[in-house]
Amino acid sequence: MRDARLRAIAAVMPSLLVWIGFFLAPLVYLFIVSFWRVRQYRLVTDATLDNYIAAGSEYQHAILFTVVLAGFVGLLTTVLAFALAYLIRFHAGRFGNALLLTVLTTLFGGYLVKIYAWKGLLGSDGIVNRALLETGLISQPITWLLYSPIAVVITLVSFLLPYAVLPINAALRGIADAPIEAARDLGARPVRILIDVILPQCERGVLTAFALAFFISAGDYVTPQLVGGPETFMIGNFIQSQYVNRMNAPIGSALAVVTMLATLAAVALVSFLYRRALRACST
Amino acid sequence: MTARSLGWSIFGTLMVAFLVAPLVLVVAFSFGENPHATLPFGEPTLKWYRKLFAGDEFWNALYNSAVITLSVGLLSAVLGTAAAFGFVALGKRLSEAGVRLVSLPVMLPPLVLALALASAFSATRIPLGFGTVVPSHLVFTQPFVILVIYARLAAFDHALFDSARDLGASRAQIFLTITLPLIAPSLIGATLLAMAVSLDDFVITFFTIGGGMTFSTLIWGMLRTSLDPSINALGTLVLAATLGLSIVALKLTNYRG
Numbered sequence: 001m002r003d004a005r006l007r008a009i010a011a012v013m014p015s016l017l018v019w020i021g022f023f024l025a026p027l028v029y030l031f032i033v034s035f036w037r038v039r040q041y042r043l044v045t046d047a048t049l050d051n052y053i054a055a056g057s058e059y060q061h062a063i064l065f066t067v068v069l070a071g072f073v074g075l076l077t078t079v080l081a082f083a084l085a086y087l088i089r090f091h092a093g094r095f096g097n098a099l100l101l102t103v104l105t106t107l108f109g110g111y112l113v114k115i116y117a118w119k120g121l122l123g124s125d126g127i128v129n130r131a132l133l134e135t136g137l138i139s140q141p142i143t144w145l146l147y148s149p150i151a152v153v154i155t156l157v158s159f160l161l162p163y164a165v166l167p168i169n170a171a172l173r174g175i176a177d178a179p180i181e182a183a184r185d186l187g188a189r190p191v192r193i194l195i196d197v198i199l200p201q202c203e204r205g206v207l208t209a210f211a212l213a214f215f216i217s218a219g220d221y222v223t224p225q226l227v228g229g230p231e232t233f234m235i236g237n238f239i240q241s242q243y244v245n246r247m248n249a250p251i252g253s254a255l256a257v258v259t260m261l262a263t264l265a266a267v268a269l270v271s272f273l274y275r276r277a278l279r280a281c282s283t
Numbered sequence: 284m285t286a287r288s289l290g291w292s293i294f295g296t297l298m299v300a301f302l303v304a305p306l307v308l309v310v311a312f313s314f315g316e317n318p319h320a321t322l323p324f325g326e327p328t329l330k331w332y333r334k335l336f337a338g339d340e341f342w343n344a345l346y347n348s349a350v351i352t353l354s355v356g357l358l359s360a361v362l363g364t365a366a367a368f369g370f371v372a373l374g375k376r377l378s379e380a381g382v383r384l385v386s387l388p389v390m391l392p393p394l395v396l397a398l399a400l401a402s403a404f405s406a407t408r409i410p411l412g413f414g415t416v417v418p419s420h421l422v423f424t425q426p427f428v429i430l431v432i433y434a435r436l437a438a439f440d441h442a443l444f445d446s447a448r449d450l451g452a453s454r455a456q457i458f459l460t461i462t463l464p465l466i467a468p469s470l471i472g473a474t475l476l477a478m479a480v481s482l483d484d485f486v487i488t489f490f491t492i493g494g495g496m497t498f499s500t501l502i503w504g505m506l507r508t509s510l511d512p513s514i515n516a517l518g519t520l521v522l523a524a525t526l527g528l529s530i531v532a533l534k535l536t537n538y539r540g
Contacts, residue, residue: 001471011369022422026399106302108479113518117305219392
């Protein structure tokens with residue numbers, strides 16, 4: 001018995017060591033560095049809160065903007081992913097699997113390639129504007145489609161949507177048909193069934209999808225840099241520039257820590273509201 | 284067709300178009316004469332591919348990406364499988380917490396992990412290169428193997444092992460003749476997914492590789508410097524590789540959600 005336990009621990013050990021060495025330890029180091037200072041381009045050990053004060057004052061707007069934009073991306077991605085997974089589970093019939101496979105194959109379309117493709121699609125000479133002009137819906141190309149927060153939202157949602165479908169799809173598959181049919185036979189409308197039967201059962205899937213989309217977009221700096229234009233700076237851009245251009249790892253680390261805390265708090269708030277809203281709406 | 288099902292059809296079509304359109308366009312532009320990402324595509328041509336293959340950068344990137352992707356795949360498979368077996372043997376409570384813990388790196392914004400790794404490497408004076416990229420990838424690719432194999436093992440029929448043991452099979456025999464064949468499709472599938480994730484990663488590669496070039500950092504260079512149309516050709520090749528890997532993976536794991 002003890003032998004088996006030791007063997008199990010030995011089997012887990014290599015993976016755990018990789019996790020400790022290349023995830024936990026670097027993150028702990030990042031946290032420690034956030035209390036240090038930089039003097040003449042060199043790191044100096046310290047125990048100062050200056051970096052956090054700077055993060056709270058100078059970067060307050062960037063953090064708020066990032067949380068709001070990432071929150072919007074997370075919400076939009078989750079709603080679309082839920083609708084897609086719902087369609088696959090309940091309405092697509094035999095097309096369900098084909099639809100799921102299509103969504104899944106877009107998972108690995110290449111992060112940079114997708115950003116690049118949207119850059120081409122959204123430009124004032126791009127295909128979206130061309131199509132809108134052709135159909136006569138607009139008479140002038142929409143210039144704010146590219147190099148704007150809108151472009152960041154569109155690009156991030158298209159990149160994150162397949163990832164968000166995964167956990168929701170898994171959750172919806174786990175819901176048995178019997179309670180849904182029973183509710184329908186008893187005369188419940190689809191919206192009622194959704195609120196009382198389906199949503200409470202896929203809470204974890206929905207919240208995982210939201211958290212994933214929210215965390216990834218809150219930390220992204222490539223998308224705003226390439227399609228966001230000169231006005232759209234997310235906190236990732238500042239973190240990256242503190243590290244790379246200004247060699248100021250302590251401020252960059254403090255910003256990363258604050259962003260992680262802010263996003264964790266936001267996810268906790270959304271989970272709380274989700275449960276409250278469901279309870280308030282249920283009968 | 285009722286109004287509701289018509290609505291669902293329109294929604295489904297729009298979503299598929301939204302997801303697939305950017306990828307289709309990259310492929311289409313890679314074969315068109317028009318150097319700008321605008322319509323019309325122009326005459327069909329292979330000149331962007333010829334231009335791409337003519338440069339040394341492409342072959343360097345191909346070599347580096349191949350080394351990294353294959354090492355990450357192999358190590359994810361071995362370490363991930365061992366960990367999944369270990370977790371299953373540790374009992375439900377401990378193993379669920381453990382699996383969740385090792386899956387955390389997937390949720391972290393890549394930039395935060397990348398900068399944490401880069402500054403830890405520089406503080407410990409570990410030289411950047413394959414030796415730093417591969418374990419940095421491993422930390423977010425091994426969860427895919429662990430999750431898939433753990434789920435597979437948890438659903439096993441244990442009577443099979445009991446009867447094998449009662450009939451005198453050694454532990455190694457049981458593993459090689461029963462367990463491994465049973466998990467093989469899932470294992471190959473999960474490994475290919477891990478490789479696709481590794482090949483697709485840009486941010487962590489960029490900060491942990493040092494000087495070298497991979498497909499994703501090469502695309503980044505092309506995106507930043509000039510709008511080089513052979514980027515479409517390179518994008519198409521990476522797309523074909525990752526899509527190929529993930530389609531085979533999904534087929535083998537028989538993914539149903």
